[in-house]
Amino acid sequence: MDLYCTRPGCPRPVNAFADLDHQVTLKAVPQKYCTTCGMELILIGRYLPLRLLGQGGFGAAFLARDRYTPAMRQCVVKQFLPSGQLSPAQLVVAQQLFEREAEVLEQLGNTHPLIPDLFAFFELTASSPQAGKQDKFFYLVQEYIDGETMEEELVQKGTLSTDDVVAMLKEMLNVLTFVHENGSIHRDIKPSNIMRHRNGRFYLLDFGAVKQAAKGTATAKSTGIYSLGFAPPEQMSGGEVYPSSDLYALAITCLMLLTGKQPNDLFDSYSNTWKWRNDAPSVPDSLADVFDRMLLQTPSQRFQSAADVLVALKAASGTVRSQPSKRTPLPTPQPTPTPPTTLPQPVSPPQALQPTHKKATPQVAVQAAKPVRQRAAIAPFSTVELLGAAAFTGFEGGLLAIALLSLSGTVLIGAGFWVVLLAGLVFLQSRRIIERLDLLIVVGLTLPIILFLPPLHRAVALLGGSVLTTVIAIAVVTGLSAIAVTAFFRIIFNLLSNWL
Known part of the structure; x- marks a missing residue:
């Protein structure tokens, strides 16, 4: 079995251990160490990282197995390790985002079937490659969703059928109804944060940017964390965000899947309106009207809740016809939208953290740190x-x-x-x-x-x-x-x- 070292910058993170191919040894061995940097590989003696799923300015995500479960359950281990270029204030915000995701997953994920469950949240102290020092790492372990994000599907197919998009829309509206009724606003709805499981169900991912709010009211002012192209005007300006802010981003996600175009190609900056109908002629007018209302610039003019959108979709369902999915690939597919940005200072953001399935986590805008080549003073050998x-x-x-x-x-x-x-x-x-x-x-x-x-x-x-x-x-x-x-x-x- 190969174990993947989670120390950032480890030059040879893949470690092969032939003895772990035997179940008895795998369940009983107390610990394994990276043969290059000496880092503990079995996290808290339980989680076995197998491969890197993605990484960004806030850390990395690994596919892992839980050896304390009968079937060695697959899970995702997310590690918090922000760029060394963060200021003390930015570091505090970054850690709050990471801890917030754990809190929300525990509160919402363990209750709703279409939000990943939280399995563990812990701190690990490991010996540093620098003699006499120790490094601290923070991890959260969450449910692994076996499927593809809508962004990945879009790259493969070019566009999705109206039926597919409506099915996804309805599922997400039900999830958002639950999220909003529990006093939270997601604030980062986009194709890379929606995943279709192999069983056909749609999951909402990435809760690092969730904002707590009193039911039926707006939140406090936004911290300026958003994804360009999907965030509504009030969120981009750092103002208050509402449940209708999530509906705005969800509508843009649907248009992107229906047309195969990026959000900036569908927005007319001259008239300050969304012009997308010519790019999706198969969408019935009744459904298009629902999208247009979700995309209004003023929050009070949009639907005020996900439940209201579901009612409107039910009224429009008589005119929504099944459309074949176009398989032509995009001329220039761009798998990841423009990374999150922070107002008011336009600085270069890091690549988004990719947890379970290459999804982006909103983050403080700061230049991503380059991996540092590190060596331990004494590296254990297999x-x-x-x-x-x-x-x-x-x-x-x-x-x-x-x-x-x-x-x-x-x-x-x-x-x-x-x-x-x-x-x-x-x-x-x-x-x-x-x-x-x-x-x-x-x-x-x-x-x-x-x-x-x-x-x-x-x-x-x-x-x-x-x-x-x-x-x-x-x-x-x-x-x-x-x-x-x-x-x-x-x-x-x-x-x-x-x-x-």
């Missing part, structure tokens, strides 16, 4: 890597011994140089300066040089035999001896570790 390193050290040590004994005048001088070179090889491997393919390259360079040493030819001639055969035979014997000695001490170490 058993396979340890024995492989021993084989190389023994083989290469044999070659070096032959060369030094052939060139040096005395055994003592040759042995001294041999010990120094061998210690250097071990040190370089322990620091992972040379590993894997590097080991073969070193052997490939050393062997031809040794074969052309004149003293070696004279010595082998006295014994009788082939130079190549003799050299390789000696190196193989030393390599096997190194493996045997290493395996012996590894067994002793494991026995003592279990006993102590």
Whole structure:
């Protein structure tokens, strides 16, 4: 089984452990460590990260398994680690967004079937690659939704049928009714935050930007967190947001799916109106009227609740006809809308955090931090890597011994140089300066040089035999001896570790 290191900037995050392919070991092993940076891989001894799903300015999301469940349930582990360029105030806002998502998932997700459940929220302290320091990481674990976002479907199909869009719209209106009635406003509705499960149901994702509000009233002023192209005017200006603000963004999402065009291509800035009907001629006028009302510039003129839209859709249902889905791909598909922006200062936002299925989380606008290449002072080795390193050290040590004994005048001088070179090889491997393919390259360079040493030819001639055969035979014997000695001490170490 491969485990993925969650330390940001780890140069080799994929770790292969053959022993974890056995269920007994997988359930019982207390911990595994990254062979490159030494980071704990089994989070709080329970969650096994398998691969990276996405990352952005606030951290990363990983597909994982919960080994404390009978079927090793799949889940999504989201890690909070904002850019190092955040100011103290921005860092506070960023962490509040992360904690807010956990709170909302616990409150709403564990109650509504179409919002991901929260499984865990925890802090992990790990040894830092810098000696004497420790790093703190924050994680939330949520339900894994097996499907595709509407953004991904749009890229594949070009456009969606009217029936598909109406089905999605109705499902989302029911979810928003629940969200709004529980005193929350999502504030980041868009195709990448709506997912169609393989069973056909639609899920609403990404609750990091949720704003708490008193029922039936507006929220306090917006913090300026929104996604360009989908946010209504009141949200973009940093004003109050309403349930109708979510309806505005949901309508734009529908138009994007029906027309295959980005929001900025459907908005006429000259007249300050949405002009999309010519791009979706198959949409009945009664349904188009519903969308147009959801898109009015003034919040009070839109539908005031998701339930009101459902009533309007029911009245329009007689004229909504089934339309075939167009399969032509978009000429220039753009999977991700323009990232979230923060007012009032126009700075470059980081790439959105991609949790369970490449979805974007609204965030404070700040330049994303570049990954930092880090190394631990001592990186643990798996058993396979340890024995492989021993084989190389023994083989290469044999070659070096032959060369030094052939060139040096005395055994003592040759042995001294041999010990120094061998210690250097071990040190370089322990620091992972040379590993894997590097080991073969070193052997490939050393062997031809040794074969052309004149003293070696004279010595082998006295014994009788082939130079190549003799050299390789000696190196193989030393390599096997190194493996045997290493395996012996590894067994002793494991026995003592279990006993102590």
